[in-house]
Amino acid sequence: MLIFKKSLFPVLIAALLSVGCQTVQTTGGGAVGVDRGQMMMIPASDIEQASSQQYQEIISEARSKNLLNRDARQVQRVRQVASRLIPQTGNFRRDAPGWKWEINVLKSDELNAWCMAGGKIAFYSGLIDRLxxxxxxxxxxMGHEIAHALREHARERVSKSMATGLGISVAGALLGVGEVGQDLMGSVAKVTFELPNSRLHETEADRIGVELAARAGYDPRAAVTLWTKMASQSSGAPPQWLSTHPSHDSRQKDLAEYAARVMPIYEQTRRR
Structure with a gap:
């Protein structure tokens, strides 16, 4: 068993950065023009596997507590929306419509929703009922959350965590110290549930989200009304799933601008 001194970790991280880091283009730009290159240190397949394992644990726990898909009508609504959005993901990346998508509704008062890598979606009933x-x-x-998965923001954040020290255990696992699967699952859970998304990630997800909605025949301007509802439930501050740097006013302005930009797509879709 290899044992590394703590003082050597910065050197190891630097080595990983130099040999394992690559710039990738996860999506096409779409009409909204999101085309930033991203630095990645972890293979996409590793993040997808860890996300799938983490997701199944969450779903199994919810099922055991009778909190999974309790309201059949609500589940049908959510899955119907997903069935229209998912085919439109091909406008940003050709492989996405073929992902092993899963959509479930968890019984909870939380204002929450997320989409893990590979298309693992959870919608919380409180988000629909309370708002x-x-x-x-x-x-x-859903378009916003799917956009995070399309852009592989979790993979990017785990990569950044490795580079900045939050993911040293993952780096150690890649070097043969510890269990890769457990460490990576922990990192995926951390970036999904604990760390706030960056301003850049949220803006990208907002913009791609309104385009996905428009292409699926949903009014992209609903993103603005949604944000207003969210803010009203949290005294002007966003809840956990939208906790990020953009201010309420700047985010609404950006959403309104990009919703207007994709309105011709929405109108064309409605006429079909």
Missing amino acids: GLSDDEIAAV
């Missing part, structure tokens, strides 16, 4: 979401607004939430 009285329309289908357009459900599409706004």
Whole structure:
């Protein structure tokens, strides 16, 4: 068994950065023009496997507590929205419509939703019930979360964590110290549930999300009304799943601008 001194970790991280880091283009730009290159240190397949394992644990726990897909009508609504959004992911990356998508609703008062790598979606019932979401607004939430998966933001954040020291255990696992699967699952859980998304990631997800909604035939302007509802439930500050740097006003302005940009796509889709 290899044993590394703590003082050697910065050197190891630097070595990983030099040999394991690559710039990738996870998606096409779409009409909204999101085309930033991303620095990655972890293979996409590793993140997808860890996400799938983490997701199944969450779903199994919810099932054991009778909190999984309790309201059949609500589940049908959410899955119907997903069925229209998922085919449109091909406009950003050709492989995405073929992912092993899963969509489940968890019984919880939390205002929460997320999409893990590879298309593992969880919608919390409180988001729909407490905010009285329309289908357009459900599409706004889901489009935003799907955009995070398309852009592989979790993979990018785990890579950044490795580079900055938060993921040293993962780096050690890659070098043969510890269990890769357990460490990577822990890192995926951390970036999904604990660390706030960056301003850049949120802006990218907002912009791609409104385009996905428009292409699926949902009014992209619902993203603005959704944000207003969210803010009203949290005294002007966003809840956990939208906790990030952009201010309420700047985010609404950006959403309104990009919703207007994709309105011709929405109008064309509605005429079909």
